[in-house]
Amino acid sequence: xxxxxxxxxxxxxxxxxxxxxxxxxxxxxxxxxxxxxxxxxxxxxxxxxxxxxxxxxxxxxxxxxxxxxxxxxxxxxxxxxxxxxxxxxxxxxxxxxxxxxxxxxxxxxxxxxxxxxxxxxxxxxxxxxxxxxxxxxxxxxxxxxxxxxxxxxxxxxxxxxxxxxxxxxxxxxxxxxxxxxxxxxxxxxxxxxxxxxxxxxxxxxxxxxxxxxxxxxxxxxxxxxxxxxxxxxxxxxxxxxxxxxxxxxxxxxxxxxxxxxxxxxxxxxxxxxxxxxxxxxxxxxxxxxxxxxxxxxxxxxxxxxxxxxxx
Amino acid sequence: xxxxxxxxxxxxxxxxxxxxxxxxxxxxxxxxxxxxxxxxxxxxxxxxxxxxxxxxxxxxxxxxxxxxxxxxxxxxxxxxxxxxxxxxxxxxxxxxxxxxxxxxxxxxxxxxxxxxxxxxxxxxxxxxxxxxxxxxxxxxxxxxxxxxxxxxxxxxxxxxxxxxxxxxxxxxxxxxxxxxxxxxxxxxxxxxxxxxxxxxxxxxxxxxxxxxxxxxxxxxxxxxxxxxxxxxxxxxxxxxxxxxxxxxxxxxxxxxxxxxxxxxxxxxxxxxxxxxxxxx
Numbered sequence: 001x002x003x004x005x006x007x008x009x010x011x012x013x014x015x016x017x018x019x020x021x022x023x024x025x026x027x028x029x030x031x032x033x034x035x036x037x038x039x040x041x042x043x044x045x046x047x048x049x050x051x052x053x054x055x056x057x058x059x060x061x062x063x064x065x066x067x068x069x070x071x072x073x074x075x076x077x078x079x080x081x082x083x084x085x086x087x088x089x090x091x092x093x094x095x096x097x098x099x100x101x102x103x104x105x106x107x108x109x110x111x112x113x114x115x116x117x118x119x120x121x122x123x124x125x126x127x128x129x130x131x132x133x134x135x136x137x138x139x140x141x142x143x144x145x146x147x148x149x150x151x152x153x154x155x156x157x158x159x160x161x162x163x164x165x166x167x168x169x170x171x172x173x174x175x176x177x178x179x180x181x182x183x184x185x186x187x188x189x190x191x192x193x194x195x196x197x198x199x200x201x202x203x204x205x206x207x208x209x210x211x212x213x214x215x216x217x218x219x220x221x222x223x224x225x226x227x228x229x230x231x232x233x234x235x236x237x238x239x240x241x242x243x244x245x246x247x248x249x250x251x252x253x254x255x256x257x258x259x260x261x262x263x264x265x266x267x268x269x270x271x272x273x274x275x276x277x278x279x280x281x282x283x284x285x286x287x288x289x290x291x292x293x294x295x296x297x298x299x300x301x302x303x304x305x306x307x308x309x310x311x
Numbered sequence: 312x313x314x315x316x317x318x319x320x321x322x323x324x325x326x327x328x329x330x331x332x333x334x335x336x337x338x339x340x341x342x343x344x345x346x347x348x349x350x351x352x353x354x355x356x357x358x359x360x361x362x363x364x365x366x367x368x369x370x371x372x373x374x375x376x377x378x379x380x381x382x383x384x385x386x387x388x389x390x391x392x393x394x395x396x397x398x399x400x401x402x403x404x405x406x407x408x409x410x411x412x413x414x415x416x417x418x419x420x421x422x423x424x425x426x427x428x429x430x431x432x433x434x435x436x437x438x439x440x441x442x443x444x445x446x447x448x449x450x451x452x453x454x455x456x457x458x459x460x461x462x463x464x465x466x467x468x469x470x471x472x473x474x475x476x477x478x479x480x481x482x483x484x485x486x487x488x489x490x491x492x493x494x495x496x497x498x499x500x501x502x503x504x505x506x507x508x509x510x511x512x513x514x515x516x517x518x519x520x521x522x523x524x525x526x527x528x529x530x531x532x533x534x535x536x537x538x539x540x541x542x543x544x545x546x547x548x549x550x551x552x553x554x555x556x557x558x559x560x561x562x563x564x565x566x567x568x569x570x571x572x573x574x575x576x577x578x579x580x581x582x583x584x585x586x587x588x589x590x591x
Contacts, residue, residue, distance in 0.1 A: 023408065023411065023412050023493075027493060028408045028412050028414075028416070029416075030404075031404035031405060031407060031408045032404070032405045032408050032416060032420075034400075034401040034404060034405065035401045035402050035404070035405035035406075035464055035468060036405060036416075036420065038401070038457075038460060038461050038464065039423070039461060039464055039465070042439065042442075042457065042458070042461040043427065043435065043461050043462075043464075044423070045438075046434075046435050046438035046439045046442065047427075047430060047434055047435050047438075049438040050433075050434035050435055050436075050437055050438045051434060053437055053438060054434075058437075062444075104332075104335075107328065107332075108332055111325060111328060111329050111332070114325060116325060116326065116329055118329065118333075119329065121333055121337075122329055122332050122333050122336065125332075125333060125336035125337045125340075126332075126336055127573070127577055128336070128340065128570070130573065130577075131518060131522075131566070131569045131570045131572075131573035131574075132522070132566050132569065132570070133521070133522035133523075133524065133539075133540045133543075133565060133566065133569070134522065134524055134540070135524050135540040135541075135543050135544050135562075135565075136540075136543065136562045136563075136565055136566050138544075138547070139343075139543060139547060139558060139559070139562045140339050140340065140342075140343045140559075140562065141339060142547065143339075143342060143343055143346050143555060143558075143559060144338075144339045144342055144343075146555070148355075149346075149354055149355065149356075149359055149555060150359075151338075151342045151359065151361070154358065154359050157358075185335070185336070185339065188336065217321075239428065242428060242429055243428075245431075246430075246431045246432065248432070248524075248525050249524040249525055249540075252524075252528075252544070253544050253547055266431070267431060267432070267433060270431070270433040271433065271525075271529075274433060274436075274437055275529055280437050280441075283433055283437060284433070284434060284437050286433065287430075287431045287433040287434035287437075288434070290431045290433075290434075291429065291430060291431065291434070294429060294431075295429075
């Protein structure tokens with residue numbers, strides 16, 4: 001996301017000559033405080049403390065003493081098979097949802113930029129999940145996957161396609177793929193909107209010139225659309241990955257991590273540790289580990305993209 | 312953009328793909344709508360159809376007669392209204408500074424807005440829970456509203472400051488030359504010009520609070536305090552499988568306010584979120 005460069009203004013003298021820029025330090029501070037104070041007290045400070053709690057034996061009970069225990073929690077995590085599997089599931093989930101979502105949203109964005117009749121319908125439908133509570137999205141897909149009264153199995157039954165008797169959300173094999181599809185559906189709006197804005201900002205002249213030179217549609221997609229979209233693609237896929245890895249409500253409603261932990265995302269695991277078993281320290285350590293994993297994946301990803309650009 | 316050497320065939324292909332998108336995006340919605348209009352007998356039939364044989368509004372009246380659901384809807388309304396008003400009121404002055412003044416605090420503020428997206432909520436909620444417990448604000452709407460305000464602020468600030476940027480500085484300069492004070496400029500000039508942006512942002516904050524689930528799950532315990540998403544999630548756990556019809560109806564009713572508001576603001580919303588984000 002860009003921030004308007006402030007170089008032009010710095011050349012001007014401070015004072016009332018430029019509106020807004022003439023805000024004195026005290027004035028600016030007075031205007032900032034009502035928003036910044038709550039953010040610092042209820043967001044920045046808790047976050048810092050939360051990172052620290054991961055290194056303590058904090059528990060939920062009132063008046064229990066808390067001790068600094070160094071990296072004990074993290075050592076325990078590494079020996080916790082539930083932790084390892086939940087992070088594996090988290091990475092599979094976030095990776096697949098982000099990748100599938102990106103492909104589908106890119107296709108949709110390209111279609112929506114075409115003069116097609118009825119594209120308003122697809123555009124509106126693609127935005128709907130944005131307005132829906134995650135809980136309702138979960139309920140909706142539960143109705144969809146319902147083994148007896150659900151529509152998916154009915155379609156399979158009528159089409160004589162195998163799988164009509166599967167209880168998708170309770171199946172060891174199918175629960176995770178099913179949940180991934182729901183994740184893709186729920187995240188379509190943000191991704192599509194970002195990519196559509198990117199597609200529309202590409203100048204038509206580039207495509208026209210390439211068409212005159214005899215480039216095929218695929219060549220133009222490869223050499224114009226994709227490179228021009230690069231910054232948007234990198235930004236939105238990174239954000240999607242973070243959001244998905246940290247996601248909670250959707251899967252909580254769909255499967256609550258089941259069957260037998262097959263869809264236990266890291267946030268579900270951490271929530272259970274903290275608010276079912278009262279293991280605040282352990283849960284915070286889980287949160288710390290999530291930050292490390294997200295940062296690691298992002299660095300790896302962004303570094304790869306960067307190398308591509310310079311190569 | 313993608314024009315193949317067979318324009319006609321390409322067009323047909325595009326419409327076909329567009330249709331597949333419409334099915335993927337719209338079918339689950341249509342199914343929930345269909346279930347919500349089916350009577351109990353039709354819901355247990357072995358071969359369910361998309362269009363109900365007999366359209367009934369019983370599920371909706373059942374949902375509206377559930378005292379728990381109605382009470383939780385009132386709770387959600389109260390919490391979302393207060394959250395959105397407070398967030399916009401304290402966010403507006405700060406957004407003005409963020410948009411108009413370059414400096415360390417501004418850069419820190421904007422940096423935090425982006426950085427805060429990265430951290431899992433579990434890291435924030437545990438210390439917040441401890442803090443609210445010390446203040447005796449857990450299991451209370453006041454505590455939840457406090458959390459919602461802080462949680463919505465980064466996004467709200469980001470949107471508002473991009474709207475402020477949209478107002479030309481010349482307008483303010485002219486007023487300064489005419490001798491208007493800072494307060495006069497903010498209230499008399501900026502606020503009216505910003506009105507559409509303020510409305511969009513407030514409604515967005517409302518939707519965010521109305522839809523939120525995780526914080527409510529952690530902070531609220533008493534059944535009479537629950538919000539709508541919380542109540543719906545319990546509904547799934549306890550009796551959802553048995554009573555699909557009322558569940559679908561309740562879920563649809565719960566979505567209606569956010570969907571209506573979202574339809575009103577979506578044009579401005581996407582503009583506010585993406586201005587400066589794509590080209591730059």
